[in-house]
Amino acid sequence: MLRCAFDGAIGRCLSTAAARLSQVPQVCIVGSGPAGFYTAQQILKSHATARVDMYEKLPVPFGLVRYGVAPDHPEVKNCINTFTQTAAKDRFTFLGNVTISEDVTLHQLKEAYHAVILAYGASQDTALNVPGESLRNVLSARQFVGWYNGLPDDASLEVDLDVDSVVIIGQGNVAVDVARILLTPIALLKKTDIPENVLDALSHSKVKRVTLVGRRGPQHVALTIKELREMIHLPECRPQLRPQDYSHLRDLIPSLPRQRKRLLELLAKTALDSPEPKLASSWSSAEREWSLRFLLSPVEILAAPGGHAVCAVKLAKNRLEGEGLNQRAVQTTEMETLQCGLILRSIGYRGINIDSLLPYDERSGTIANDGGRVTGHNGVYVSGWIGTGPVGVILSTMTSGFTTGKLVVADIESGLVDVSTPRAGKMLIQNVLRERGIQPVSFGQWTRLDEHETEAGTLLGKPREKVTNLKQMMDIIHQ
Structure with missing residues (x-):
């Protein structure tokens, strides 16, 4: 028919x-x-x-x-x-x-x-495919990004920020964006177009530490220099980088392409050198911190007492095989456990x-x-x-x-x-x-919603207040 x-x-x-x-x-x-x-x-x-x-x-x-x-x-x-x-x-x-x-x-x-x-x-998310991935507060970074950006599909995401430590699996720009939003002072976030309900959740966040975990070494990080620089200078926050993870970088740097060279020079300088006085003062008074951990792959997510929420992630230590930037990570039998109350996976889409x-x-x-x-x-x-x-x-x-x-x-x-x-x-x-x-x-109908959001944002002192409910969107569009 x-x-x-x-x-x-x-x-x-x-x-x-x-x-x-x-x-x-x-x-x-x-x-x-x-x-x-x-x-x-x-x-x-x-x-x-x-x-x-x-x-x-x-x-x-x-x-x-x-x-x-x-x-x-x-x-x-x-x-x-x-x-x-x-x-x-x-x-x-x-x-x-x-x-x-x-x-x-x-x-x-x-x-x-x-x-x-x-x-x-x-x-669509790429899953970790490890035991415990279905525990409460184990989420994809994509969902988390959708939540703080007002995507209707993720607007009602349940995120418990009443935790001290967060582990992000991945070290690309999405992982860094998520870490930065978790650690940025709420006064700065209020000037953005983050929805009000998300701002309220972030304002009550107890998160103090964010660890970004990668399966290979620091020379393989997928973030870009702009994002790294922002993290280094993030107000009320300091990097916690282990010098032993970065000491070999300065021997590698001279042979690298310019873009990769600049990134690793900044990473090595941050980890190995004393910061300038102004930055040192900022770091010394900071109550929040972020770190990068390398050569680790998640093998199991551990449950807190009661068996519903996450309390830690068990990681296999890796060794690198191959040459240069094309090295691959191979798991060993040696393990390490990181305590955390929230895990965000950011390993691709x-x-x-x-x-x-x-x-x-x-x-x-x-x-x-x-x-x-x-x-x-x-x-x-x-x-x-x-x-x-x-x-x-x-x-x-x-x-x-x-x-x-x-x-x-x-x-x-x-x-x-x-x-x-x-x-x-x-x-x-x-x-x-x-x-x-x-x-x-139509595009013309979308502009009605655009005007509605920007007007609502102006009243709140922000660029826009996004409508996150599809029915409400359609009601405004067709009014």
Whole structure:
């Protein structure tokens, strides 16, 4: 029955719009984060007539810029201004509140569009797969980030901050962001767009120590120098770095690439040298501290008396095998236990599969592709983390988006993507959504919520107060 209705919709749309749509490339993008918007920007810039429709499962755009960037890094969100300019173009349409695979299938998108670009990122956690991982207060860093950024799915996350010590498994920028939010004075956090209920929880936090655990050595840390510098100068907090972990770095540093060299020079200086007087004074009076521990892999999470909450993590000590920065960690039988009341895992993220016919790689959590073209699917592309895995920052995602955008335009112009037969684009999909009772959200409707949040934030002395409930979002959007 649905198929008949779908086919009928195709016929009606094409019969009324064939002349107007002839030779106009209809392109859709799934996902409205940086990868999606940078891809759209490139296509609209490089092709004079292509139309781009962007689908997003949430009622709001911008993906990880809104829900992943640390609240105390507002400058990173400035790319939203560029994305808003893209959304204002007359050949662009935003359709929020639409879940591809549930409300609309990939097959339907391929019927409606000449090219389909998957840019929906990596939203699934990588698990530790150790005993005790299901204990209370063992959470993913991704969920924690979603919680303090007001992501509706994580807005009601149960986080117990009535603990002294926190262990974060991982040493990348997400792990550091989480550590910094846990340790930053509440007076500073109140100036950010962290939701009020989260600020209240953080204001009552008892956390004094955060330990970031890595399976390899200090030369392999995945954080960047900006994040390290912020941690070193974090008010009312001091680093607690064991000199013996860093003494070998100065022999390695001269042979390293410039970016890695600068990072490790700062790390070694912090661990091995006396700080300047002002910093020394700040550290001496600090009541909170952070540390990095290396060559450790979690093997079991231990329960507190009663058996429900975490009290410690048991770690295997590792040795390194191989050469240079490509060394791998090999577990030994020697163990160490770290006491803690909260564990956050930050060991990577995976994309989900939205269609069983896609060449989804279970191991990497990505869709197999050749430079952006999805393997075995002409006219289907990937952009950003769903194609590359969760690597890099917004700048690298911008590069991926521009590359995919240029590729799509090149394929259209070469005829690899055939645009001679008209496609109905959003008109067809809107018919499907209407039949299913789905109300897509336009970019103009999103701006109502944007104005509501910024006005509420102004009253509280902050950039915005995010609405974290989906029903409330939709009520404001449609009022």
